[in-house]
Amino acid sequence: MNLNKLGFDDFFIAHFNNYKNKGYSPARVISQQKNNYLICYENGIVNAKISGKFLYTASVKKNFPTVGDWVAIKLSGNDTQVIIHAVLPRKTAFVRKLAISGGRKIENGIIVGGSTEEQVIASNIDIVFIVSGLDENFNLQRIERYITLAYNSGAIPVIILNKMDCCNCVDEYISKVRDIAFGIEIHAVSVLKNIGMDVFNQYLLPGKTVVFLGSSGVGKSTIINYLIGEERQKTNEVSEVNNKGRHTTSSSQLIMHTTGGMLIDTPGLRELQLWGEQNALNQNFDDIxxxxxxxxxxxxxxxxxxxxxxxxAFEEGRISYDRFYSYIKQAEELERLSGRIKETEIYLSKKAKLKARILSDNRRGNLQY
Ligand SMILES: Nc1nc2c(ncn2[C@@H]2O[C@H](COP(=O)(O)OP(=O)(O)OP(=O)(O)O)[C@@H](O)[C@H]2O)c(=O)[nH]1
Ligand SMILES: [Mg+2]
Ligand SMILES: [Zn+2]
Incomplete structure (x- = not known):
């Protein structure tokens, strides 16, 4: 395996020099399940684990190897199990802030302390495809958030509006997106009906890495399967017979393309978006x-x-029912998007929602906002 083709360029060669002298070899992370990594090195693909020393010193999540990373490995005699000793500096990285529940402290009613942590979803990427479906789940604010994160990554964002077969006013959507995505390429496609799929050719280049991001169900894995020409990634196809067989992507994975380009599939909303959304919600409603x-x-x-x-707080007039109600509304949106709301601290019963609405109607005007 020629590592240059995997993207091992001057930047990484320079950073690897130190390790080279100590007898380490370079490798790229192609998938990760907890402490089980699959990596690609000069002799092919092998399983790898992190060294004990690394585990001991890498205190925060973002220091651990992630898909797309270049790492320094030590080969043992038979190469069946190699050890990862270090992560090389990342050229680019798509990072999301995670809210750490339980990590917060309240002092005099104010949240203090480190309540967020960074999670690296994919690294050393050249292009970030922000995929969105042109269906009922279309959400401009969400695209906006992805754009911010994509810009922070250092890679170039490109917007893919998939499922154009589901929409009869594609131009309207494109112009809405254009308003929030100044200077970003926007492509409408339908992978299912094979419309506009040629646009990907210009991005799949030897040694370059692209990552697909976006909510669950927008079609990331379906697009990747189409591009590599095989059903490599399980997709969220629902069997019409028993409504079973949903296959949502559960962890990121780097896949080689025949052009020499590399594609990273990522899990959608259910794995990642929730905490991001929750975090945004927490920021908007930190009073509540x-x-x-x-x-x-x-x-x-x-x-x-x-x-x-x-x-x-209601009784003392410190918060308004209206504000509480809009918090609930947004939490409800989260609930719809994630289906995992019970695991979060913002679970609220249907009864409480109704009650807040009634109280909101009754007391409107009685409270000072
Ligand atoms: N109508 C239509 N459906 C599509 C299109 N592309 C994908 N789908 C369907 O959308 C569903 C979800 O597709 P996936 O590729 O699994 O979505 P994903 O983004 O990988 O989802 P996660 O892995 O959960 O993040 C599947 O049932 C696809 O068949 C499209 O262009 N048009
Ligand atoms: Mg998927
Ligand atoms: Zn309470």
Whole structure:
């Protein structure tokens, strides 16, 4: 395996020099499941694990190897199990902030302390495809957030509006996206109906890496399968017979393309977006969040639970029902998007939502906002 073809260029060669002198070999991470890595090195693809020393010193998540990383490995005699000793500096990286539940402290009603952590979703990428479906899940704000993160990555963002077969006003959507994506290429395609798929040719270049990002179900894996010409990545196809057989991508994976380009498939919303969205929600509603944090019970539904801080805040006029209601609305949107809301701290019962709405209607005007 020629490592240059995998993207091992002057940048990495320079950074690897130090390790080379100590007898290490370079390799690129192509997939990861906890501490089980699949890496590609000069002799092919092998399983790898992180060294004990590395585990001991890499305290934060973002220091661990991730898909797309170049790493320094030590080969043992038979090469069946190699050890990763270090991660080379990343040229680019798509990073998402994670909210760490439980990591927060409240002092005098204010959130303090490190409540977020960075997660590297893919690294050493040249192009970030922000994939969105032209269907009922289309969401301009979400695209906006992806653009911000893509720009932060250092790679070039490109917007792919997939499922154009589901939409009869494609131009309208393109112009909406154009308004928020100044100077970014926007391509409408349908992988299912094979419309406009040629646009990918210009991005699949030898030694270059592209990553597909976007919510679950937008068609990332379907596009990748189309591009590599085989059903390599399981897709979210639902069997019409029993409605079973959903296959959502669960971890990132780097795949070689015949052009010599590399494609990284990533898991959608269910794995990643939730915490990002939750984080954004927390930022928007930090007043509500800090009050909720003072509820006596962690799973307080803000209904009849004793020691509910939200209830007292209503009574004392410290927050408005309207604001609480819009928080619930957004949390509800999250719930729809993720289906994993019960695992988050913002789970609220249907009853509490209804009650907040009724109270909101009754008391409108009585409260000072
Ligand atoms: N109508 C239509 N459906 C599509 C198109 N592309 C993908 N789909 C369907 O959308 C569903 C989800 O596709 P996936 O490729 O699994 O989506 P994904 O983005 O990989 O989803 P995650 O792996 O969960 O992040 C599948 O049922 C696809 O058949 C398209 O162009 N048009
Ligand atoms: Mg997928
Ligand atoms: Zn409460």
């Amino acid at each position: 969040i800090s009050i909720i944090a003072q509820c006596k019970y962690r799973d307080c539904k803000h209904d009849k639970e004793p020691g509910c801080a939200i209830k007292s």
